[in-house]
Amino acid sequence: MLKRRDDPYFLVVGMTGVQxxxxxxxxxxxxxxxLAAVAAKVGLSGRAVAVLPDEVSAERARKGAERAGVxxxxxxxxxxxxxxxxxxxxxxVIDDTGGLLAGLSDADRAATIGxxxxxxxxxxxxxxxxxxxxxxxxxxxxxxxxAPRIDPTPLLSSDQFRSVRTLAERDGLVFVEALKPRS
Numbered sequence: 639m640l641k642r643r644d645d646p647y648f649l650v651v652g653m654t655g656v657q658x659x660x661x662x663x664x665x666x667x668x669x670x671x672x673l674a675a676v677a678a679k680v681g682l683s684g685r686a687v688a689v690l691p692d693e694v695s696a697e698r699a700r701k702g703a704e705r706a707g708v709x710x711x712x713x714x715x716x717x718x719x720x721x722x723x724x725x726x727x728x729x730x731v732i733d734d735t736g737g738l739l740a741g742l743s744d745a746d747r748a749a750t751i752g753x754x755x756x757x758x759x760x761x762x763x764x765x766x767x768x769x770x771x772x773x774x775x776x777x778x779x780x781x782x783x784x785a786p787r788i789d790p791t792p793l794l795s796s797d798q799f800r801s802v803r804t805l806a807e808r809d810g811l812v813f814v815e816a817l818k819p820r821s
Contacts, residue, residue: 660728
């Protein structure tokens, strides 16, 4: 439990299950430190790429990576047209904690999920990390409005993913995972 208090990204890194040598891509970046914490786990033998919709997100990702001393390739492009190779990644994370998916039209949401599927290897995992309102006193004293939330489960289920499930809802975050079929 002590380690969790010392590391604010312990939950996120654990939920992604990222490992040394993995090829990891993240779409969107609401928290540069969170991106860097996951990217750090792939090590020098892996690859970490972030596709950001705008320069503000790119700067947030750049600062997070620099502070953590990790290498993350940054690409500024719309989430509907990812400038990445087919089947090149073991794990794709869509950071929806800032409302990335909610800000897209239905067609663009479907295109973003389709592009995520395209860059995943067979058997790879897609994870959508979203924000949920905190309960109790911490929810009462939260700063600002919560980001709009889209439940990605129906969209993932309809886009030929397998084992679509909510892994956890904790500490103001929800983790939804889907697997790309092996064949």
